[in-house]
Amino acid sequence: MPPYIDGFLLSIPRAQLATYRAVVEQVAEIWKEHGALEYVENVDDDAGLEGTRPFADFANAKADEVVIFGWVAFESRAARDLVNKRVAADPRMEALVSPLTNGERPIFDARRMVYGGFKPLV
Template sequence: MSNYIDGFVFPISRVRLNEYKCLAEAAAKIWKEHGALDYCEFVGDDMELAGTRSFTDVLKATEDETIVFGWVVFDSRETRDLVNQKVAADPRMADLIEVSNSGFNAERMAYGGFKPLVETSTPNA
């Protein structure tokens, strides 16, 4: 259990979800090219559980928005720091954001780095 994870969650316009998906697919390739082990993003489907606050509520998403939840896996925090520096300096990332019509707004994103606590995944057979 030595991996390190960057996790993130943000709202995105439902009508721009396909444009955002194209942006995310291209960004995932860049992250993995620079050393990430895995890159995953999921779109909200069942966002309510009685007795809890939903991501929709916490992020103040509008009726026209959905929630994207994702993470990037690295072999260590040190690798994560290096990979994120490389990604930030990669001109393709700025180009992706500039030409994308996805409506992605980093200021509405919640983000953090996470070290392992509990892991119960089963290795592939």
């Protein structure tokens, strides 16, 4: 079966990037332990191409935020569903998510996160 990709786009405060990175490095390992083929997160580096809409606009990023673009690759959609179920049940995830708060304010607002599952086209 062809690979299946979960893609996501989110913004976080630039000042929290080091904390976010430390957490998602561990999150990536958990996803791979449960069967993900690849887990990748990237931080924006180039504002965009003239005549196109930049990711920062689409992510509704504030002036003090950076945009994160990432994906998780799986063997298939069925494998994705199983891996995500296992990750959600992994007790390590709850412990890792709690450092993503800065006092009462979360580092990122999941309601602003863009997410989707993608099957191959080309």
